[in-house]
Amino acid sequence: MHMADALLSPAVGGTFWLVTGGVFTYSSKRVQHEIDSRKIPLMGVIGAFIFAAQMINFTIPGTGSSGHIGGGMILAILLGPYAGFLTLASILTIQSLFFADGGLLALGGNIFNLGFFPCFIAYPLVYKRITNKRTSPKSITAASILSVILALQFGALFVVLQTVFSGVTELPFKSFILVMQPIHLIIGLIEGLVTAAVVNFIFKAEPEILQVADPLQQNDSKRSFGKVILLFACIALFAGGGLSWFASQNPDGLEWSIAKITGKKELPPPEQGIHSSLAKLQEKTTLWPNYHFNEPGIYDNAQTPKASPLSALKTGTLLSGIIGAGLTLLSIIGIVLLLRMSKPITS
Amino acid sequence: MSHHIVEVNDLRYNYPDGTEAINGLSFTIKHGESVALVGANGAGKSTLLLHLNGSLAPSSGSVRIGEYPLTPETLNSVRRTVGMVFQDPDDQLFMPTVRDDVAFGPLNLGLPVNEVDEKVITALQTVDALHLKNRPPYRLSGGEKRAVAIATVLAMSPDILVMDEPTANLDPKTRRTLIRLLSSFTHTKIIATHDLDMALELCHRTIVIHRGRITADGLTSDIFSNDQLLLESHLERPLSMQGCPICNRKKPK
Amino acid sequence: MAKIHHAFFDVSYFETLAGQNTPVHLVDPRAKVLTTLLFILMVVSFDKYAISGLLPFFVFPAVMITIGDLPLSYLLKKLFLVAPFAFFIGIFNPFLDKQTVLQFGAFAITGGWISFTSILLRFTLTVGAALILIATTGFREICLALEKFKIPRIFVLQLLFLYRYIFILIEEASRLVRARRLRTFNGRGMTIHVASSLIGHLLLRTINRARRIHLAMLCRGFDGEIRLMRDLKIQKGDYLFAGGWLLAFLIMRFIDIPALFGDLVMGLYP
Ligand SMILES: Nc1ncnc2c1ncn2[C@@H]1O[C@H](COP(=O)(O)OP(=O)(O)O)[C@@H](O)[C@H]1O
Numbered sequence: 018m019h020m021a022d023a024l025l026s027p028a029v030g031g032t033f034w035l036v037t038g039g040v041f042t043y044s045s046k047r048v049q050h051e052i053d054s055r056k057i058p059l060m061g062v063i064g065a066f067i068f069a070a071q072m073i074n075f076t077i078p079g080t081g082s083s084g085h086i087g088g089g090m091i092l093a094i095l096l097g098p099y100a101g102f103l104t105l106a107s108i109l110t111i112q113s114l115f116f117a118d119g120g121l122l123a124l125g126g127n128i129f130n131l132g133f134f135p136c137f138i139a140y141p142l143v144y145k146r147i148t149n150k151r152t153s154p155k156s157i158t159a160a161s162i163l164s165v166i167l168a169l170q171f172g173a174l175f176v177v178l179q180t181v182f183s184g185v186t187e188l189p190f191k192s193f194i195l196v197m198q199p200i201h202l203i204i205g206l207i208e209g210l211v212t213a214a215v216v217n218f219i220f221k222a223e224p225e226i227l228q229v230a231d232p233l234q235q236n237d238s239k240r241s242f243g244k245v246i247l248l249f250a251c252i253a254l255f256a257g258g259g260l261s262w263f264a265s266q267n268p269d270g271l272e273w274s275i276a277k278i279t280g281k282k283e284l285p286p287p288e289q290g291i292h293s294s295l296a297k298l299q300e301k302t303t304l305w306p307n308y309h310f311n312e313p314g315i316y317d318n319a320q321t322p323k324a325s326p327l328s329a330l331k332t333g334t335l336l337s338g339i340i341g342a343g344l345t346l347l348s349i350i351g352i353v354l355l356l357r358m359s360k361p362i363t364s
Numbered sequence: 365m366s367h368h369i370v371e372v373n374d375l376r377y378n379y380p381d382g383t384e385a386i387n388g389l390s391f392t393i394k395h396g397e398s399v400a401l402v403g404a405n406g407a408g409k410s411t412l413l414l415h416l417n418g419s420l421a422p423s424s425g426s427v428r429i430g431e432y433p434l435t436p437e438t439l440n441s442v443r444r445t446v447g448m449v450f451q452d453p454d455d456q457l458f459m460p461t462v463r464d465d466v467a468f469g470p471l472n473l474g475l476p477v478n479e480v481d482e483k484v485i486t487a488l489q490t491v492d493a494l495h496l497k498n499r500p501p502y503r504l505s506g507g508e509k510r511a512v513a514i515a516t517v518l519a520m521s522p523d524i525l526v527m528d529e530p531t532a533n534l535d536p537k538t539r540r541t542l543i544r545l546l547s548s549f550t551h552t553k554i555i556a557t558h559d560l561d562m563a564l565e566l567c568h569r570t571i572v573i574h575r576g577r578i579t580a581d582g583l584t585s586d587i588f589s590n591d592q593l594l595l596e597s598h599l600e601r602p603l604s605m606q607g608c609p610i611c612n613r614k615k616p617k
Numbered sequence: 618m619a620k621i622h623h624a625f626f627d628v629s630y631f632e633t634l635a636g637q638n639t640p641v642h643l644v645d646p647r648a649k650v651l652t653t654l655l656f657i658l659m660v661v662s663f664d665k666y667a668i669s670g671l672l673p674f675f676v677f678p679a680v681m682i683t684i685g686d687l688p689l690s691y692l693l694k695k696l697f698l699v700a701p702f703a704f705f706i707g708i709f710n711p712f713l714d715k716q717t718v719l720q721f722g723a724f725a726i727t728g729g730w731i732s733f734t735s736i737l738l739r740f741t742l743t744v745g746a747a748l749i750l751i752a753t754t755g756f757r758e759i760c761l762a763l764e765k766f767k768i769p770r771i772f773v774l775q776l777l778f779l780y781r782y783i784f785i786l787i788e789e790a791s792r793l794v795r796a797r798r799l800r801t802f803n804g805r806g807m808t809i810h811v812a813s814s815l816i817g818h819l820l821l822r823t824i825n826r827a828r829r830i831h832l833a834m835l836c837r838g839f840d841g842e843i844r845l846m847r848d849l850k851i852q853k854g855d856y857l858f859a860g861g862w863l864l865a866f867l868i869m870r871f872i873d874i875p876a877l878f879g880d881l882v883m884g885l886y887p
Pocket residue numbers: 379380381383384385403404405406407408409410411412
């Protein structure tokens with residue numbers, strides 16, 4: 018459930034870069050202050066482990082398909098929330114660079130969706146609560162399953178929110194969420210089962226590993242972690258607030274999702290939607306001043322704000338548009354050929 | 365300066381899970397000696413080596429390196445004196461490139477960058493691996509990895525080289541190159557190995573370990589011709605000292 | 618599993634590509650990282666119906682691929698491998714946004730199809746840019762650039778360590794998987810139970826490896842701080858690279874070049 022750059026607006030992508038950046042900086046400070054130098058190689062190698070472990074797949078009962086582990090929760094359990102979060106961030110960074118999973122703009126959002134919830138919500142509020150009372154195979158199993166499900170539900174919800182607020186796709190909030198949440202319930206259950214089994218395996222073989230992992234047990238009182246949670250809750254609120262602020266700058270997406278949420282069946286006529294919202298947009302200071310950029314002569318009616326490059330096509334200048342596009346691509350090919358020719362012959 | 369460069373006294377070590385890996389070992393090693401540590405799998409060789417530079421702290425007994433008894437205070441200088449080549453070079457080469465890896469130790473010593481660079485180049489030249497300088501470690505062959513791992517240690521200018529099964533997993537030619545390289549070093553050498561032929565070539569002295577105890581300590585050639593001792597220690601004569609499998613005659617010395 | 622295993626070979630192939638010595642490869646990694654980020658930001662800042670406005674941006678990957686001597690077909694293949702997500706989310710647009718915006722006789726093109734096309738173009742550009750960055754720069758260099766950009770040290774180290782051990786752990790995991798496959802038939806034996814214990818074993822080995830690495834680090838004077846040899850030197854050419862592209866992006870972002878071209882032609886032949 019990686020978000021992709023192509024589906025994100027810069028505002029939403031940027032907001033989540035900021036939010037993730039905050040959590041990230043704080044986590045880095047915390048990990049750097051832990052005196053335990055063992056964690057430096059441990060985090061790296063466990064990050065690589067998550068990649069490798071994804072090769073070990075299994076059949077999902079009742080279906081023909083196979084699944085593999087995701088890892089956020091295992092990381093939190095093995096490394097503690099801060100180091101776990103950083104490790105997951107590094108995994109997602111490498112995925113976005115090498116495997117083109119997600120993308121660079123979406124990276125902030127992806128780290129948030131997949132790392133924040135397991136490390137800072139599910140781990141302290143569910144996993145720790147349950148296993149602190151009594152650590153036994155049973156409590157580990159229950160705690161793992163519940164926390165993985167919770168983390169994934171939040172993650173899926175935020176994928177939906179980010180997609181809808183970006184407004185690049187037309188997916189309606191309601192139906193999108195009705196698909197995403199149940200699917201991730203099932204995924205969460207299975208991943209929870211595997212997580213539980215792996216943690217129990219470690220618990221039986223070398224229980225001290227699980228204790229070393231947790232910085233919260235060392236000299237860090239519960240109260241101060243409570244503060245951290247509070248801080249992060251504020252960050253999350255800020256993220257939500259930022260989102261809706263940006264969305265209000267881009268009413269197109271919001272109006273339309275609100276219309277959906279309130280249950281109005283039909284979309285407002287796009288013509289009206291786009292135009293009215295752009296009119297509103299003009300009154301405000303805009304994030305992207307270029308919305309007003311208008312080339313006189315391209316449009317037959319210079320008064321019409323530029324809604325989209327479509328208006329150029331729509332208004333009888335279709336041919337000009339197509340020729341222009343063709344010429345642009347031709348020039349790029351020309352540049353490439355020129356570069357090829359001017360390149361010294363090697364090898 | 366003490367005449368003995370390594371002194372181990374009634375060393376005992378139990379792993380946290382209770383395994384008694386070392387049960388009272390004592391020996392001394394003099395400057396410039398080359399000593400082979402041989403013994404079956406699980407005899408305690410690796411565990412012993414880890415004590416020589418303070419990677420493990422003895423449950424009882426003591427280790428003395430040069431003038432220093434090994435204590436937390438002397439740990440740093442001991443680690444500079446004792447260069448440790450691990451069994452799996454992948455554990456030792458953890459940096460992104462060969463150069464970064466060889467520079468890791470000297471940088472930790474606080475040397476200025478240009479001096480570090482010199483050390484890197486000298487160390488790589490010694491093991492004939494200068495051409496690998498900018499390669500990432502995972503792109504090296506087994507023999508190259510081993511050579512670079514040795515270079516990372518040489519760059520720290522140690523007096524003592526401690527190696528854990530250096531010829532494991534090497535093909536015959538690479539093994540030969542490595543043996544030649546090691547025999548050119550003038551350091552004090554302590555080599556844990558199953559490769560008795562290499563021990564015969566490189567080390568005049570051999571210590572046999574069995575179940576965490578020394579069962580023999582003496583001239584390599586003597587020990588390897590004592591079949592009873594070898595059998596009890598789950599070892600076998602090196603090939604070069606066995607009869608020819610075809611004509612069953614021993615190689616004339 | 619096949620996917621990850623391939624990805625593993627890809628990583629080392631990217632390393633080969635990044636080891637070339639073309640003018641693009643020689644540009645300082647900081648300049649390339651920054652330029653790539655700006656490029657992505659510009660591309661995604663277009664409104665959702667943008668098509669023609671995005672076209673000029675193809676000049677960036679085209680130039681980088683040509684000068685950087687990168688295999689185009691390989692990059693395209695990678696792109697298609699990860700396309701499904703953007704595709705499946707985007708493909709709803711044509712069904713949801715049915716407002717006709719173009720009429721070719723009997724054919725009607727709806728806004729949904731336009732925005733869907735736009736999504737695919739963005740996808741190609743943004744993902745392509747990231748792939749080009751890694752293929753012309755190399756991972757270690759990107760990490761050094763990140764450190765210069767004040768990304769916390771601990772994270773840069775984390776990236777470097779992760780990258781270093783991916784290769785080894787993937788090898789270990791594939792040995793486990795191979796051993797399991799030799800003893801399972803028709804997918805039986807691939808239960809969650811079996812998989813979990815394999816993963817558990819792999820994890821234990823991993824943790825033990827981390828301990829050995831830590832020992833090896835301590836043996837060479839590790840004191841909690843890792844010092845890297847930094848060999849980045851920014852030069853005039855690097856500023857020129859980043860500045861030039863930034864200028865080009867701005868022009869392409871704010872001047873509708875295809876429209877200008879179109880007008881020009883239409884103006885010549887009214
Ligand atoms: N981390 C460990 N925890 C518990 N026991 C160990 C550990 N490492 C080694 N051992 C045990 O200690 C003994 C000595 O092992 P080792 O020194 O590795 O032998 P060698 O290197 O001679 O093969 C063996 O019985 C082995 O099982």
